[in-house]
Amino acid sequence: MRRGFLVRPRPARECVTQGPTTGPASTSSPSKQKLSSSPPPPSPRRSKPFEEADPIHRSVSLLPLGASSSPEGLVISFRSNLELLLAHPWVDRAFLRQCEAVELRAVEGKGLGLVVPREVGEGEVLVRERPLLVIPEVVRTDVLQQFEQLLEHLPLGRRQAFGGMHNVHPTEGAFGVHRTNCVGLDFGSGMDGWRGAHAGTFEWIGRANHSCAPGAVVAWDGETLTGRLVALRPMSEGEEVRISYLSPGELRLPTAERRRLLWEDYRFVCECERCGSAYTNGLGGDAS
Numbered sequence: 154m155r156r157g158f159l160v161r162p163r164p165a166r167e168c169v170t171q172g173p174t175t176g177p178a179s180t181s182s183p184s185k186q187k188l189s190s191s192p193p194p195p196s197p198r199r200s201k202p203f204e205e206a207d208p209i210h211r212s213v214s215l216l217p218l219g220a221s222s223s224p225e226g227l228v229i230s231f232r233s234n235l236e237l238l239l240a241h242p243w244v245d246r247a248f249l250r251q252c253e254a255v256e257l258r259a260v261e262g263k264g265l266g267l268v269v270p271r272e273v274g275e276g277e278v279l280v281r282e283r284p285l286l287v288i289p290e291v292v293r294t295d296v297l298q299q300f301e302q303l304l305e306h307l308p309l310g311r312r313q314a315f316g317g318m319h320n321v322h323p324t325e326g327a328f329g330v331h332r333t334n335c336v337g338l339d340f341g342s343g344m345d346g347w348r349g350a351h352a353g354t355f356e357w358i359g360r361a362n363h364s365c366a367p368g369a370v371v372a373w374d375g376e377t378l379t380g381r382l383v384a385l386r387p388m389s390e391g392e393e394v395r396i397s398y399l400s401p402g403e404l405r406l407p408t409a410e411r412r413r414l415l416w417e418d419y420r421f422v423c424e425c426e427r428c429g430s431a432y433t434n435g436l437g438g439d440a441s
């Protein structure tokens with residue numbers, strides 16, 4: 154691929170924004186937004202606020218999320234975005250994961266999945282989690298070429314967590330892991346001047362399997378810089394938590410179309426309660 158080309162790996166899974174969008178980050182002064190072509194301001198919290206990821210295109214940089222001694226995730230984005238993010242009060246606070254009402258368990262025929270260990274109500278937060286990685290949805294090829302090196306900025310344990318996730322695009326290496334597991338995030342909510350749509354990969358949330366009748370949704374909390382898995386309806390003890398990998402518009406498509414999209418991006422034939430069995434309905438399916 155030629156350097157400088159823009160590639161859109163695929164539309165990220167749907168995500169909704171949750172939580173206050175106001176806060177210190179949203180009060181950034183207009184002058185901060187004008188810093189995009191200037192060196193980053195000195196930070197009282199980090200001696201080395203972020204590192205150049207790309208010596209050629211100096212506008213792309215990375216910033217660790219969480220305590221600087223052991224970051225939980227990386228944000229790879231434009232320098233101007235990271236300058237905005239650097240002012241966020243949660244950017245260097247440790248927050249790995251808070252499991253409210255979900256467990257990681259083996260799910261028959263699907264490997265690991267998320268299961269609720271007790272009854273949960275509609276709107277309940279099942280887990281909150283820091284992303285392992287956030288990058289723009291449209292990724293430049295020069296960033297892709299350095300993707301594995303960029304991940305080395307994560308501590309070993311977090312790199313291993315990332316590497317252990319499902320990958321339906323193995324020829325793309327680590328980037329295939331991100332493509333397989335990422336969700337679209339309204340990452341810049343509350344940060345005036347934020348550029349571009351971004352997608353994030355989460356260690357646990359990424360384990361949620363798909364259903365065309367999902368029981369949960371991923372929501373981004375711009376106040377604490379965490380993803381939340383939120384129940385869309387009451388769920389009973391032992392029920393698997395599934396999200397939709399398709400957009401709301403795609404969910405309205407006929408079964409055959411939904412199955413085609415899911416196969417193209419995730420390489421599985423959906424047999425959820427809406428799609429029915431691939432064997433009884435045929436791969437196209439008759440259900441809606």
Ligand SMILES: [Zn+2]
Binds near residue numbers: 366
């Ligand atoms: Zn389905």
